[in-house]
Amino acid sequence: MGKNGWCPTISMRNRLCLFRLAPAFLLALLAGGCVPGVPKSVKCDANLEYARIGSEPLLLDIYEPKGATNKLPVLIYIHGGSWASGSKDPCPIAFIATQHLAIVSINYRLSNEAHYPAQLYDCKGAVRWLRANADKYNLDAAHIGLAGVSAGGHLAALMGTTAGVAELEGDVGGNLDQSSRVQAVCAFYPPTDLDKLVNKPELRRSSETEVAKFLGGPLESKLDVAALANPVRYASSNSAPFFIMHGAKDPLVSVEQSRLLYEALKKAGAKVQFEVVPGGHGIIAPPRVAKEIYQFYQTYLVTAPPPA
Numbered sequence: 001m002g003k004n005g006w007c008p009t010i011s012m013r014n015r016l017c018l019f020r021l022a023p024a025f026l027l028a029l030l031a032g033g034c035v036p037g038v039p040k041s042v043k044c045d046a047n048l049e050y051a052r053i054g055s056e057p058l059l060l061d062i063y064e065p066k067g068a069t070n071k072l073p074v075l076i077y078i079h080g081g082s083w084a085s086g087s088k089d090p091c092p093i094a095f096i097a098t099q100h101l102a103i104v105s106i107n108y109r110l111s112n113e114a115h116y117p118a119q120l121y122d123c124k125g126a127v128r129w130l131r132a133n134a135d136k137y138n139l140d141a142a143h144i145g146l147a148g149v150s151a152g153g154h155l156a157a158l159m160g161t162t163a164g165v166a167e168l169e170g171d172v173g174g175n176l177d178q179s180s181r182v183q184a185v186c187a188f189y190p191p192t193d194l195d196k197l198v199n200k201p202e203l204r205r206s207s208e209t210e211v212a213k214f215l216g217g218p219l220e221s222k223l224d225v226a227a228l229a230n231p232v233r234y235a236s237s238n239s240a241p242f243f244i245m246h247g248a249k250d251p252l253v254s255v256e257q258s259r260l261l262y263e264a265l266k267k268a269g270a271k272v273q274f275e276v277v278p279g280g281h282g283i284i285a286p287p288r289v290a291k292e293i294y295q296f297y298q299t300y301l302v303t304a305p306p307p308a
Contacts, residue, residue, distance in 0.1 A: 041066055042097045045137065046089075050129035051122065051173030053109065058173070060106040060126055061088055062137055063097040072102040073143040073302050074130060076123075076182075080150030082210035083111045083119060093147065101302070102139055104130060108155070115216035116229050120158050121170025124180035127159070131178040145184035145301040150253065150281070153190030157231035157261060160185035160240035168228070183307065184300035186243045186293060189253050189281055192261040194219065194226040197253065235264035241271035241300040243293055247279040271300075 038044060043066050051058040064072060077093050079086040091105035108122035127144060134141035148156025162168045163181040191197050198204055198211050204220045206212060215222040215229070227233060242265055246258035255276055262274035273296065275289045285293060 038063065038094045039098055042094065044094070050106070051125045053114075053172070056113075058107055058109070058122055058125070059088065060104055060129075061091060061094075062139075063091065063094045063103040063105075064138065065097055065100060068100065068138060070100075071134070071140040072100065072138055073140045073145070074102045074104055075145050075147060075297070075301065076104045076106060076126065076130075078106065078108070078123060078146060078148035078152030078156050080148075080152045081110075083116075083151045083154075083214040084210050085110065086152075102137070111210070111213040116214055116225060117168055117170065119155055119214075120162070120168055120229075121172045123155050123159055124168075124170060125172030125175075127180045127182060128175040128178040129173050132175040142183075142306040143301055143304065144182050145186075145297060146182050147186045147188075148190065149188045150190065153187035154192065154229075154231070156185050157187045157190050157192060157242075158229070158234070160187075160242060161231045161234035161236070161265075163238065163240070165234060181307075182240050183304060184243075184297060185240050186245070186296065187258070187261070188244075189246045189250055190231070190244070190258065190261070191253050192232050192257045193230045195223060195230070196260070197257060232260050232264045235261065235268045235270060237269035239265055239268065239270040241296070242273070243296040244272065244274045245285060245289060245293075246274075246276055247281060248276050249279065250281045252281040 042063050045062045047059045048062065049057040050060050075096065077091055079088065088105040088107045091103060094103050094105070097103045106123065106126045108119045130139060130144065131141040146156040146159055148154070159182055169180060194211055194215070198209060198219050203209050205218050207218050209219070212218050215225045219226060244258045244262055246255045248255055258274060262272055265272040273292065275292065277286055277289055
């Protein structure tokens with residue numbers, strides 16, 4: 001853990017090296033290193049307001065291949081940063097839009113602006129907005145997936161497990177006639193049980209840890225809120241298909257956090273794959289795992305039949 005009881009912002013290099021969606025790009029990425037930036041063949045609709053909280057807008061960016069004519073499946077990137085930092089821009093996976101996908105990168109309220117469940121409400125508001133505006137932006141509203149890293153992986157995991165949980169839906173951005181359900185979730189090194197994440201007594205009593213700032217107070221006095229923030233609690237057969245990846249020697253978020261979610265989803269009868277890979281926090285997918293991530297999205301997001 002970091003000095004505040006959890007993880008620092010993930011380095012840009014590690015975020016840029018997560019994965020690519022098409023096999024040829026996967027191999028190029030893993031063999032030749034990371035190439036930041038948005039390809040010339042990709043257009044960006046930037047700083048679109050999906051909600052407004054008081055006078056402050058919540059924004060997202062949509063990256064699409066130029067000249068696309070068919071409705072595009074959507075992959076939403078949820079950034080990490082201990083819920084306390086990070087931004088939608090730059091989006092480290094924007095280049096995947098070259099593979100006939102719409103990549104959406106979203107901002108959500110950070111912990112210095114609001115406490116949980118505001119961050120989850122924001123993410124669900126973004127999904128509803130995308131569905132409400134699907135025709136305008138050439139999006140396939142029936143196929144929306146998530147890729148979340150670290151704290152973003154935690155929010156992605158909650159998104160994938162809490163569809164239909166009324167108290168965690170919120171009304172951010174309106175569009176309440178639209179579903180916030182997602183069709184596929186990749187969660188990279190996510191916290192999944194905050195009570196088990198912070199286990200040192202002095203950190204559980206502290207109001208200065210990133211978990212405390214997220215919950216709105218020391219963990220030991222916010223156990224009820226922490227329970228509502230644990231994806232493990234909501235695992236069910238109704239959960240979205242999951243791909244979970246975690247570094248075996250992650251010193252910031254123990255690999256056991258991902259194992260807890262995997263076991264809960266598996267026990268509930270959900271579709272889930274779990275890969276433990278070498279390295280620590282902010283790891284890069286090895287070639288075999290990168291190909292499996294590609295196949296996961298192909299199966300559950302790109303080519304899956306529309307949900308019933």
